[in-house]
Every structure is written in structure tokens, then in C-alpha cells.
Amino acid sequence: MLPQSRRELILRTLRADGPSEVRSLADKLGVSQATIRRDLEHLDADGKLTRVYGGAMTLDPGEVNSDINGDINGDDIDDPFADVAAERAEDKDTVARAAADMVQDGETVLLDIGTTMHRLAHHLHGKRITVITSNLAVFDELRDDADIELVLLGGMVRRRYHSLVGFLTEDNLRQVHAGRLFLGTSGVRGDGAVMDTTLVEVPLKRAMIKAADQVVLVADGGKFPGVGVARVCGPGDLDVVVTTASADPATRLALQEAGVDVITA
Structure with a gap:
């Protein structure tokens, strides 16, 4: 850099x-x-x-940085979350559905920030589970589902990105434990490293990884290989990757060689 x-x-x-x-x-x-x-x-x-x-x-x-927190002032004129949600929407829904199929009744799962996690939450309806998240879109999706115990992590509201972040969120994560984390990413490098473009989310993602027994990266093929300004974790921190057939073969191979179970939805 x-x-x-x-x-x-x-x-x-x-x-x-x-x-x-x-x-x-x-x-x-x-x-x-x-x-x-x-x-x-x-x-x-x-x-x-x-x-x-x-x-x-x-x-x-x-x-206040306009990229990260400008939405707090209430002067936002666009919706970055909606813009990102529209990108490769079909592929995101495909990987989200496959990830949701992994969840069984009785589980406690942790859902990351992001639009793919919102789609994953949509496919969790009908399951008797506990969901922990700082993703406000996930909260909105599941808030009326009586079968799902919903735990919302505290923190600073990023309205334009439909999420809660900051040291309060990280501190909350030290108080909870999940059997499975569904992790999002801005991109996966050729060596299998998970990257992110928003620095304020990196420590939050790392705290989520520590709070779960199993880490499942959910990312459509458009993010393989990908880029980002900060490294969240290496392939050794992942247990499963759920992606689509369009994901770069060399990157998938690097993940498999690192012992990651790669599922092609």
C-alpha cells in the first residue's frame, strides 16, 4: 500500500x-x-x-468521517446497502440459501454485517434457532419470527450500512458464544486471506471469529479472488467456504490445501 x-x-x-x-x-x-x-x-x-x-x-x-459515520448526521442522500444488495443478487441468494441449509434446529448462529447475511437470514425462517447479530437488516428480517431467539449486539449505528459497530459491539461479543459464525467479506485473495474494505468492521469480524466454534465464509464467486485494504484473517481461521462455481479455481484450491471445506452452491 x-x-x-x-x-x-x-x-x-x-x-x-x-x-x-x-x-x-x-x-x-x-x-x-x-x-x-x-x-x-x-x-x-x-x-x-x-x-x-x-x-x-x-x-x-x-x-465524523463521511464514508464511515456520515449517516449519523442524517444527511445521507443514498443507500449504499441497497446498492450493494443489487450487485450479483442471484449469486448472493444462492450462497445464502446453501449456508442456511447447514443450520439445524437448536443451533446458535452468529451473523456478520452485510447484504449476503441479510439474504441468509431470509432463508432461516422456519427454524427454531438463536441468532446473534449486529446486522440491522438481519434484525428487521427476523424480528417478527417467533421461532427465532434474536440477540442484537449493541454499538454505534451506521444507518447507511444497516449495522452496529465499534468497541461496544466488540465488548458484547466477548460475552456471547455461537456454534457457528457466518462471515462475509469484501474479497478473498489468491492465497485464501479474507479481506475487507471498511476498517471499522475488521476488529468486529475478528471478534466474531473468536466467539464461534465454526467459521463459515459465505461469499459469491465474484469475490474470488478479491481485494481489500485490511486483512481480516487467513484461511487457517476458516472451516467452511460457501461460494458459487464462478469462484476463481486457484483461490478455491488454495483454500482446500489449507484444510478448508469448500462448498460450491
Whole structure:
């Protein structure tokens, strides 16, 4: 990643999460702490942030990043969630249905943020299960289903993305446990690494992985191979991948060689 791009991501993260430690920023961006320190020194010299002990904060802690949290101000004029939901809608529904078929009565499942998870929730009707999620679209889908015990994780509302995020959500995840996590992604690299384009979601996804016995990645073939600015996890953290036949064969092979059960819906 180019230094300028990395520094812009640092500023976005600070605006979204508030003051952050060097270690936390290095973990989120997948670089060394020394690299982060140099970037912070550069940004501080440019007057774009303030260094604090062990980390940094934006000059205006109340500033809200428009990409991540602008929806909180109520001035959103579009619906990114609906736009993403319309992309490869048929393929998303195919993998969502196959993933839902894995769930049996009595299970406790954890559903990630995203449009594919919304489709998966639609196919869970009729099952007697417990669903844990911070996905507001999933909540809306299942809220009136009396057979499903619904647990909504707390956190900061991202209205345009129909989700709850932040340290409160992560803290809630440390209090729960699921037999199975259905995980979404922005893309899967050729080596099987799971990526995401929204930094604020990365620590949340990692916390979800820790809260579940089994991790099932649900992603249509358009995300194989894919890209993202931050690495969520490696193939070793996955148990199952549910995708479509259009997924890149080399990427599927890399996942299988890592011991992941790849299901082609």
C-alpha cells in the first residue's frame, strides 16, 4: 500500500474510532508499529493529527468521517446497502440459501454485517434457532419470527450500512458464544486471506471469529479472488467456504490445501 493511501486510512480510522494506540493501528492496517510511528510523525508535522502518548488522535475528535459515520448526521442522500444488495443478487441468494441449509434446529448462529447475511437470514425462517447479530437488516428480517431467539449486539449505528459497530459491539461479543459464525467479506485473495474494505468492521469480524466454534465464509464467486485494504484473517481461521462455481479455481484450491471445506452452491 502506498504511504499516502495508508496515511489516509489512518486518519479515517482515528475519526471513526477516536484516539488509537500505535499497536491497534498497526494491527488494523497490517503493517509494523515502526511504519505507523513514521506515518504519525508525518501526519503530525502536516498538522493533520495530534500525537498522544502511545498513539494519536485527530485534531477535532468530534469530526465524523463521511464514508464511515456520515449517516449519523442524517444527511445521507443514498443507500449504499441497497446498492450493494443489487450487485450479483442471484449469486448472493444462492450462497445464502446453501449456508442456511447447514443450520439445524437448536443451533446458535452468529451473523456478520452485510447484504449476503441479510439474504441468509431470509432463508432461516422456519427454524427454531438463536441468532446473534449486529446486522440491522438481519434484525428487521427476523424480528417478527417467533421461532427465532434474536440477540442484537449493541454499538454505534451506521444507518447507511444497516449495522452496529465499534468497541461496544466488540465488548458484547466477548460475552456471547455461537456454534457457528457466518462471515462475509469484501474479497478473498489468491492465497485464501479474507479481506475487507471498511476498517471499522475488521476488529468486529475478528471478534466474531473468536466467539464461534465454526467459521463459515459465505461469499459469491465474484469475490474470488478479491481485494481489500485490511486483512481480516487467513484461511487457517476458516472451516467452511460457501461460494458459487464462478469462484476463481486457484483461490478455491488454495483454500482446500489449507484444510478448508469448500462448498460450491
